[in-house]
Amino acid sequence: MITSRSRLLRTSGFRIAVIYLLLLSVTLFALTAFVYWSTSDLVDRQMKETVEAEIRGLADVYRDEGLPRLVEAIGERSGPGGDPKDVYLLIDSEQEWLAGNLETWPEGRMGRDGWLEVRLEQSEDDSDAHLVRGRVFDLEGGYRLFVGHDMNEQEDFRDILLRALGWGLPPALLFGLVGGALIGRYSLRRVDAVRTTGEEIINGDLSQRVPLSGSGDEFDRLAATINEMLDRIDTLMTGMRLVTDSLAHDLRSPLTRAKSGIELALRQDHDAQSYKQALEQTGTELETILRTFEALINIARAEAGVNRLALSSLDLSALVSDVIEVYQPIAENAGLCMSSEIAPDIAIVGHRQLLGQAIANLLDNAIKFSPAGGRIQISVEGGSSPRLTVRDAGPGIPAPERDRVLQRFVRLDHSRGTPGSGLGLSLVAAVAKLHGARLELLDNEPGLVVRLEFPER
Numbered sequence: 001m002i003t004s005r006s007r008l009l010r011t012s013g014f015r016i017a018v019i020y021l022l023l024l025s026v027t028l029f030a031l032t033a034f035v036y037w038s039t040s041d042l043v044d045r046q047m048k049e050t051v052e053a054e055i056r057g058l059a060d061v062y063r064d065e066g067l068p069r070l071v072e073a074i075g076e077r078s079g080p081g082g083d084p085k086d087v088y089l090l091i092d093s094e095q096e097w098l099a100g101n102l103e104t105w106p107e108g109r110m111g112r113d114g115w116l117e118v119r120l121e122q123s124e125d126d127s128d129a130h131l132v133r134g135r136v137f138d139l140e141g142g143y144r145l146f147v148g149h150d151m152n153e154q155e156d157f158r159d160i161l162l163r164a165l166g167w168g169l170p171p172a173l174l175f176g177l178v179g180g181a182l183i184g185r186y187s188l189r190r191v192d193a194v195r196t197t198g199e200e201i202i203n204g205d206l207s208q209r210v211p212l213s214g215s216g217d218e219f220d221r222l223a224a225t226i227n228e229m230l231d232r233i234d235t236l237m238t239g240m241r242l243v244t245d246s247l248a249h250d251l252r253s254p255l256t257r258a259k260s261g262i263e264l265a266l267r268q269d270h271d272a273q274s275y276k277q278a279l280e281q282t283g284t285e286l287e288t289i290l291r292t293f294e295a296l297i298n299i300a301r302a303e304a305g306v307n308r309l310a311l312s313s314l315d316l317s318a319l320v321s322d323v324i325e326v327y328q329p330i331a332e333n334a335g336l337c338m339s340s341e342i343a344p345d346i347a348i349v350g351h352r353q354l355l356g357q358a359i360a361n362l363l364d365n366a367i368k369f370s371p372a373g374g375r376i377q378i379s380v381e382g383g384s385s386p387r388l389t390v391r392d393a394g395p396g397i398p399a400p401e402r403d404r405v406l407q408r409f410v411r412l413d414h415s416r417g418t419p420g421s422g423l424g425l426s427l428v429a430a431v432a433k434l435h436g437a438r439l440e441l442l443d444n445e446p447g448l449v450v451r452l453e454f455p456e457r
Contacts, residue, residue, distance in 0.1 A: 021176030028172060032165045040154060047133065047149045048115070054086070054147050055137045062139055067098075070139075074099035085150040087120070087132050093142030106132070106146060116148070131155060190219040194226065206234050258285040311435075316346045316454075319356055320380050320388065327363040335372035342380040348454050350435050358431040361424040362390045362450050369394030370447070388452040396448045402441040428452075 054077075062070040071090065078088040078101035089100035097103060108118030118132050134148020193211055200208040209230060210223040258281070265278035324340055331338040366376045374393030381387045397405055406429040432439040432452055442449035 018177075021173060021179075024176060025169060025173060028169060029165065032161055036158060036161045039157060043154050043157075047151070051133075051135055051147050051149055055135055055145065058145060058147070059137060059139065062143075067141070067143070071099040085153075087134060087146070087148035087150065089146040091144050098143070100146075102146070105144075106134075106148075116146075118148070120150075187219075194223065197226075201230070206230070206237065254285040254289055258282045261285075311349050311351055313347055314350055314352050314355075316348045316350075316355075316386055316388065317342050317344050317380050319352065320359060320378065323356055323359045323363060324378060327360070327367065331363075331367050331376060334367055334370075336367060336370055336374050336376055338376045338378070340378040340380075342378070343382045346380055346382050346386050348386055348435075350454075351431075354431045354434065358428045358452075359388070361428055365424050366390055366392035366394070366448075374447075384456045386454045388454075390450045391444050391447060393444070393447040396443055396446055397441055399443075405441075406439075 058070060058073060061073050074088045074090055076082065077086065078099070087100075087102060089102035089105065090098045091105060092098055095105060102120075106116065106118040106120070108116050110116050115133050115135060118134075120130050120132050131151040132148040133151055134146055137145045137147070139145055190213075197208050197210045209227045212220050212223050214220070261278045261281045265275055320340075320342055324338065328338055363376070363378070370376060370393045375391075376393070377389075377391040379387075379389045381389075406425050428450070429439055431437075436455045438451075438453040440449075440451040440453070442451065
């Protein structure tokens with residue numbers, strides 16, 4: 001079994017925190033080293049410049065004023081009035097002391113840069129030895145001059161930085177580990193909430209949603225997206241159940257009539273004409289079933305965007321004119337007046353077959369529900385957003401019902417006696433969604449106005 005601690009160590013949040021901790025440690029160490037070396041270099045350069053300037057000054061005193069004045073100058077600078085960190089020693093050719101605050105010539109290590117490093121003990125305790133760096137200068141007459149500077153402060157500064165790094169790095173590592181553990185635990189808790197919700201949904205409870213903390217962070221945004229996805233899935237599942245129920249209800253009648261007609265024809269003795277009529281009736285019922293299935297397939301393909309890749313540039317004006325040409329005789333036979341105002345050469349991007357089916361459904365509904373003597377008007381307007389409008393003289397659709405009639409198998413009370421499956425406007429809505437068009441149902445007083453406004457070209 002995976003323990004809570006092992007799960008915490010395996011979280012991405014904890015790993016990110018550990019990586020950040022390592023980067024922080026390296027950065028802190030590099031910054032400390034940079035400060036130390038930069039400061040040490042600055043102090044070293046200032047010391048060298050000071051010592052070299054001091055040597056040049058004393059050499060000028062010896063050259064211009066002689067040995068007595070040089071001894072006097074060194075005494076002034078190495079005495080109580082001088083800087084205690086400066087070190088001087090002047091000896092003659094016999095290594096005899098002449099002036100300075102050193103008693104004997106220093107013994108030390110000569111660096112590649114010509115600077116002498118020596119350790120001078122301030123007391124009998126070796127721990128009090130100070131590091132002195134200086135230069136040796138040979139004067140005329142065999143005299144030798146040593147001028148140095150006490151580097152103890154630089155060493156103290158280095159020790160302070162090292163101690164600060166030693167004391168600061170472990171707490172930083174500790175706080176980083178604690179922070180990583182807290183981040184990992186927080187991330188694990190939020191992920192567990194998503195996992196728990198997912199398990200409950202898998203077990204059949206589709207009403208569960210991922211809880212939000214209200215912080216608006218990335219976990220909340222992810223949870224909100226997941227909840228929207230679950231809402232969409234729930235809507236589709238509900239719609240599927242409704243479609244299944246409605247389909248079973250709407251197909252039961254034509255199937256029952258077809259079955260009854262066949263059984264009646266088989267039980268009774270009829271002539272060839274009677275059998276022909278029974279077969280024709282059965283064919284009509286099967287044709288109704290096939291049209292229903294075809295409409296459902298077209299709606300599903302349009303809603304799923306399966307035909308989006310088949311969208312191409314087409315002439316909306318020509319397409320509407322072709323559909324009107326087919327339905328014009330039907331409208332005349334029903335005693336209706338069908339007129340049109342179609343702007344020429346209105347181009348859109350669309351699916352010709354589905355769009356033609358949607359226009360045909362609109363004209364079929366207009367003819368079906370308009371009373372004899374009524375008027376049907378079709379218009380196509382251009383502009384930045386092409387618009388198709390169909391007006392009829394039927395009973396119209398009440399405003400509260402206009403969203404509901406766009407669902408599958410929905411039929412209002414006044415249309416119960418007319419043939420149809422309640423899929424016409426559903427297909428129109430699906431085709432409009434596929435084309436990114438805005439579908440509006442308005443009042444024609446009396447009658448219905450259906451408007452499709454396509455996106456800007």
